[in-house]
Amino acid sequence: DGGITQSPKYLFRKEGQNVTLSCEQNLNHDAMYWYRQDPGQGLRLIYYSQIVNDFQKGDIAEGYSVSREKKESFPLTVTSAQKNPTAFYLCASSAWQYTGELFFGEGSRLTVL
Amino acid sequence: EDQVTQSPEALRLQEGESSSLNCSYTVSGLRGLFWYRQDPGKGPEFLFTLYSAGEEKEKERLKATLTKKESFLHITAPKPEDSATYLCAVAPGTYKYIFGTGTRLKVLA
Numbered sequence: 226d227g228g229i230t231q232s233p234k235y236l237f238r239k240e241g242q243n244v245t246l247s248c249e250q251n252l253n254h255d256a257m258y259w260y261r262q263d264p265g266q267g268l269r270l271i272y273y274s275q276i277v278n279d280f281q282k283g284d285i286a287e288g289y290s291v292s293r294e295k296k297e298s299f300p301l302t303v304t305s306a307q308k309n310p311t312a313f314y315l316c317a318s319s320a321w322q323y324t325g326e327l328f329f330g331e332g333s334r335l336t337v338l
Numbered sequence: 339e340d341q342v343t344q345s346p347e348a349l350r351l352q353e354g355e356s357s358s359l360n361c362s363y364t365v366s367g368l369r370g371l372f373w374y375r376q377d378p379g380k381g382p383e384f385l386f387t388l389y390s391a392g393e394e395k396e397k398e399r400l401k402a403t404l405t406k407k408e409s410f411l412h413i414t415a416p417k418p419e420d421s422a423t424y425l426c427a428v429a430p431g432t433y434k435y436i437f438g439t440g441t442r443l444k445v446l447a
């Protein structure tokens with residue numbers, strides 16, 4: 226079945242550590258996205274990528290980094306510069322030809338100890 | 339400023355009690371409006387896409403409608419398994435999506 230796989234589902238980090246969240250898709254979509262979800266707020270865009278080896282900052286990119294070396298993969302690194310990293314992180318993808326629906330992974334919950 | 343507002347924030351219904359969720363939006367241009375269902379601890383699940391005023395989509399007990407300023411998600415004769423958070427999003431431009439904060443729906447047996 227086609228879909229988006231995020232791992233790990235739960236992750237704990239000590240302050241000062243970088244962590245990387247994995248996102249893999251087999252939908253053959255060109256565009257991939259990372260969102261952050263906090264209670265009482267709408268999803269906020271961290272980074273998105275239209276094609277391999279290209280990505281753009283979203284609304285809250287500070288303290289995060291991404292790479293897009295393969296079409297199927299779009300990992301997100303939460304760096305120690307991110308002041309409030311505890312959140313639910315969602316990876317999504319869409320076909321690039323039009324602004325169509327996003328398909329989401331199951332999410333990764335990051336907790337800073 | 340592009341904005342999406344969902345109401346109510348929370349809704350409790352008895353099983354079989356039909357109701358509607360609202361998504362009002364202010365955007366510079368609408369390329370699409372999307373409805374999602376999200377269960378606790380899970381990623382949003384896509385329900386519907388609406389592109390132009392007057393358009394309607396249906397799926398089981400759910401029906402989504404769109405006007406120039408808002409969208410409604412009508413739930414007919416809901417069941418407990420319909421309990422979830424329903425998210426609305428609009429796309430004012432390519433690769434850009436604005437999400438509302440959602441409506442938490444609880445259907446009581």
